[in-house]
Amino acid sequence: MKAAVVVFPGSNCDRDLAxxxxxxxxxxxxxxxxxxxxxxxxxxxxxxxxGFSYGDYLRSGAMSARSxxxxxxxxxxxxxxxxxxxxxxxxxxxxxxxxxGALMRNAGLDFVCRDVALRVENSQTAFSARYDAGETIxxxxxxxxxxxxxDDSTLDRxxxxxxxxxxxxxxxxxxxxxxxxxxxxxxxxxxxxxxxxRLIDDALGGSDGRRLFEGLVxxxx
Amino acid sequence: xxxxxxxxxxxxxxxxxxxxIEHALAGLGFGGVEGVRQGKLIELDLADGTSTADVEAMCRxxxxxxxxxxxxxxxx
Numbered sequence: 057m058k059a060a061v062v063v064f065p066g067s068n069c070d071r072d073l074a075x076x077x078x079x080x081x082x083x084x085x086x087x088x089x090x091x092x093x094x095x096x097x098x099x100x101x102x103x104x105x106x107g108f109s110y111g112d113y114l115r116s117g118a119m120s121a122r123s124x125x126x127x128x129x130x131x132x133x134x135x136x137x138x139x140x141x142x143x144x145x146x147x148x149x150x151x152x153x154x155x156x157g158a159l160m161r162n163a164g165l166d167f168v169c170r171d172v173a174l175r176v177e178n179s180q181t182a183f184s185a186r187y188d189a190g191e192t193i194x195x196x197x198x199x200x201x202x203x204x205x206x207d208d209s210t211l212d213r214x215x216x217x218x219x220x221x222x223x224x225x226x227x228x229x230x231x232x233x234x235x236x237x238x239x240x241x242x243x244x245x246x247x248x249x250x251x252x253x254r255l256i257d258d259a260l261g262g263s264d265g266r267r268l269f270e271g272l273v274x275x276x277x
Numbered sequence: 278x279x280x281x282x283x284x285x286x287x288x289x290x291x292x293x294x295x296x297x298i299e300h301a302l303a304g305l306g307f308g309g310v311e312g313v314r315q316g317k318l319i320e321l322d323l324a325d326g327t328s329t330a331d332v333e334a335m336c337r338x339x340x341x342x343x344x345x346x347x348x349x350x351x352x353x
Contacts, residue, residue: 115342122339151342158344163293205290205345230293 057276059085059101062129064120069106069142069251076253077103080269090123100276101138102129104145106198106251116159116201117147126152138182138276139245143199146237146247155240155247156214157206162199163230169198171262173225174236174250178218181239182275183246186267192225193264195250202249204231204238214238222248278323280332281351284341285316 059077063070070087077085085103086096095102110119120126126148133139133154141149149155162168171194176187187193206214211233214220222237229249237248252265286292292314299313319340321332332350341348 114339118339118342150344156344158342160291160345161293163291165293165297203291203293230291 057081057100057273058083058096058098059103060088060096060099061085061103061105062088062090062125063105064090064107064109064123064144064148066109066111067105067107067144069144069253072251073103073105073142073253076256076265076269077101079256080266081273088125090120090125093124093128095125095128095132099132099137101140101272102132104129104139104141104148106143106145109144109148112201115147115151117144117149117151120144120148121151121153130154133240133245136242136244138272140183140272141245141247142251142253143197143202143249146249147201149245149247154245155238156210157204157232157238159201159249160203160205161201162203162228167198167200168202168229169196171196171255172228172236172250174222175225176221177223178221178239180218181221181243181246182272183239183268184221185271185275187271194255194262195252195265196254197228197250199229199249202229202231204235204249206232211235217241219243221246222250278325278327279353280321280323280327281353282319282321282332282336282340283316283349283351284319284336284346285349286314287345287347290345 147159176191179189224234252268255262255265295313295315302310336348
C-alpha cells in the first residue's frame with residue numbers, strides 16, 4: 057500500500073501517523089507539504105493528520121481546507137482514492153466538503169485528552185474491516201473541537217446508510233448521536249476524532265488502533 | 278471601501294461558548310440575561326469597485342461555514 061501524509065503548518069500528529077503507516081504497511085509514506093499542488097502517482101491512501109493547523113484560526117480546519125494540496129486531495133477522493141482524516145484531519149475534511157456536518161467546540165468547553173471507549177458500528181468499510189460490528193475498542197482522543205453537528209436529515213441519512221462507523225460508547229464532547237467517525241457516501245473517505253495511530257503497539261498502552269491500518273492494507277494491497 | 282462581515286451561528290446550533298458567557302454573566306450578578314450567542318466580526322479593506330457579490334462569494338467560500346453559520350454583509 058502506498059500512502060501519503062499531508063503536512064499542514066501546525067500539524068502535530070503527522071509523524072505519529074507516518075510511524076504507524078510505516079510500521080504497518082512496511083513502507084514509509086510520502087510526506088506532502090500543504091503548498092504542493094500535485095500528489096505522487098499511484099497513491100492508495102491519503103492521510104490528513106491531527107494537530108492545530110493554522111492555529112485553528114477562523115474555524116478548525118478552515119484554512120487548511122483551502123490550501124493548494126487540498127484541491128488534489130478532493131479530486132483524488134472524488135476519484136475513489138481512500139482518504140483518512142484524524143482529528144484535525146476530520147475537521148479539514150468537513151471544511152473541504154468531503155464529509156457532511158461540522159465539528160464545533162466541545163459541549164463542556166474543555167479540551168478532552170484521554171482514552172475513550174468507541175463502539176464499532178459498521179465493519180463493512182475498508183477502514184473498519186478488521187473490527188467486529190458492535191465491538192467496543194479503546195482509542196485516545198485529544199481535541200477541543202470534536203462536537204459533531206449536522207442537521208437532523210443529515211444525521212438520519214448517516215445513520216440509515218451505515219455511515220456512522222465509530223460511535224462514542226461514553227459521553228465525550230457532546231457530539232450529535234455520539235458520532236466519533238463517519239464515512240462519505242462512497243465509503244472511501246473516513247473522518248474520525250479519536251487517534252488510532254497513537255495506539256498501535258502494546259508497548260504504547262494498547263493496539264486497538266492498529267487494526268484500522270491493517271484493514272486498509274488488506275483492502276488496498 | 279470597507280466591508281463588515283458578521284458571522285453568527287444558525288438558530289438551533291448549540292453554542293457552548295455563548296452558554297458559558299451567559300453563566301459567567303449570571304455569576305457576576307447580572308440578572309435578566311436570557312440567552313447569549315457568540316459570533317465573529319470580520320472587517321475587510323477592499324479595493325474600490327469590489328461588489329457585494331464578491332464579498333458574498335468570500336463568505337460562502339471561506340469566511341462562514343454554511344453548515345452551521347449565517348453571515349451578514351455591510352458595505353461602507
